[in-house]
Amino acid sequence: xxxxxxxxxxxACKAIELLEVKHTFPLWEYSGYCSKCNQLITKDxxxxxxxxxxxxxxxxxxxxxxxxxxxxxxxxxxxxVRKEEAWDDATLFKKKIKLWLDECFRVxxxxxxxxxxxxxxxxxxxxxxxxQFLRExxxxxxxxxxxxxxxxxxxWYSLEPILVFTKDKxxxxxxxxxxxKWNYDDLKYDSVAKKIWNHPTTKxxxxxxxxxxHYTLPGDTILDPFGGSGTLAEVAIKTGRKYIIIEQDPEHxxxxxxxxxxxxxxxxxxxx
Numbered sequence: 001x002x003x004x005x006x007x008x009x010x011x012a013c014k015a016i017e018l019l020e021v022k023h024t025f026p027l028w029e030y031s032g033y034c035s036k037c038n039q040l041i042t043k044d045x046x047x048x049x050x051x052x053x054x055x056x057x058x059x060x061x062x063x064x065x066x067x068x069x070x071x072x073x074x075x076x077x078x079x080x081v082r083k084e085e086a087w088d089d090a091t092l093f094k095k096k097i098k099l100w101l102d103e104c105f106r107v108x109x110x111x112x113x114x115x116x117x118x119x120x121x122x123x124x125x126x127x128x129x130x131x132q133f134l135r136e137x138x139x140x141x142x143x144x145x146x147x148x149x150x151x152x153x154x155x156w157y158s159l160e161p162i163l164v165f166t167k168d169k170x171x172x173x174x175x176x177x178x179x180x181k182w183n184y185d186d187l188k189y190d191s192v193a194k195k196i197w198n199h200p201t202t203k204x205x206x207x208x209x210x211x212x213x214h215y216t217l218p219g220d221t222i223l224d225p226f227g228g229s230g231t232l233a234e235v236a237i238k239t240g241r242k243y244i245i246i247e248q249d250p251e252h253x254x255x256x257x258x259x260x261x262x263x264x265x266x267x268x269x270x271x272x
Contacts, residue, residue, distance in 0.1 A: 005257060007050040007237070007264065008032075012039035016049065016237070016264045018257065050233060050243040052260065054253040057225035057246045061103040067167075070220045072111045073104050074211055076203055077226045079117040093120060098127040101165075104225065105132070110171035111215055114163045115139075115203070121161075128165060134172060137162040137185040139207060162187075162211070176214055197229035197255055208235045216241055230256035237263050 003022045010017055012034065019032035019041065030043035053060050077100060078093055101124070104112050116124060125133070139160040166172040187210060192202040208231050216222060218240040224232040227247035233256060236243035247253045 002054065004054070005052045005260075006046075006048045007260060008041060009047040009049060010034040010037060010039055010041060011045040011047070013037040017041065018261050018264055048242075050236065050260075051245070052227070052230075052233070052253070052256055053244075053246045054248070054250060055246055056248050058099065058103060060244075060246050061107055061225060064107045066106055067109055068107055068221070069109055070217075071107060071109050071223055072113070072216050072220055073108045073223045073225070074113040074208065074215070074232055075104075075224045075226050076115040076201060076228060079115075079120060094123050097123050100225070101127045104223075105165070105167060107223070108167065110166055110168040112165040113211055113215060114165060116161050116163055118161055124163065132165050132167065134164045134166040134169060135185070137164065137187055137211075140186050140188045141191045142188060164215075172215065197259070199229040199252055199255065202229045203231050205231055205234060208232055209239065212236070212239055212241060227256055228252060230259045233260055234263055 003020050005018055005020055007016050007018050009015075013036055015034055015036040017032065017034050017036075022029040030041075030046045032041050033039065034041060078089075097120075101112075101114075105128075114124070139162060141158050141160065164172070187207055189204040189207040192204055194200050194202075196202065212222060212232075212235050219242070221242040221244060222232055222236050223244040223246075225246045227233070227245040229252060230245060230247075233243050233245050235241075237260070245256060247256055
């Protein structure tokens, strides 16, 4: 059976380690050695801060409980706009969008933050109830990086919508951090070139960090069912949040594991 990975806190030296969890019947096997102090970390001392799955998101979400406490979803799903990419086909998007959103609403406690393309608004809003829509932010992509090439192939959108859905408006808004500065809903960040993480739609760390700081609190769990290159995992680790990352593509999954390993090697910079 397939395994998944978790980041765990070593009980001896408090370092954060990325360890494999092997799936065996009837129980998963939890054990590994800390690379910094060589302490054996067993199931009894396993303190998980994050999960990384190489699966279809529906398979993982299906196993999760309803209304998980302190679970917020921030995700960048396929938009259905890249004809040359099978994973981003419009037909697939239209077929799957309601299933994706239904499962996200089922497992989240209150908030779902959803990157999208404006041409897909009709399909997205037909899949939710009117009262579940809270607000819209806009990622204002600055010229440069991917801009020229994307303009030529007619894929580029300089303004990318970020929709905020809620199951409980009071719970969504009570998390707002007054120290996070917003320029209305216009969030200006450079795009990330594909060559950085070998992924065509990587989101800027600063942008994801701003959303995380505004809509979650330290100790919350952030779920990204379309993990991409793992930007959300990086932000979660650096801001004291837990995370669940699901990525179906094996190559992007390996990129996420490598990215997290590099971050964990530097965690002393981020722990207070």
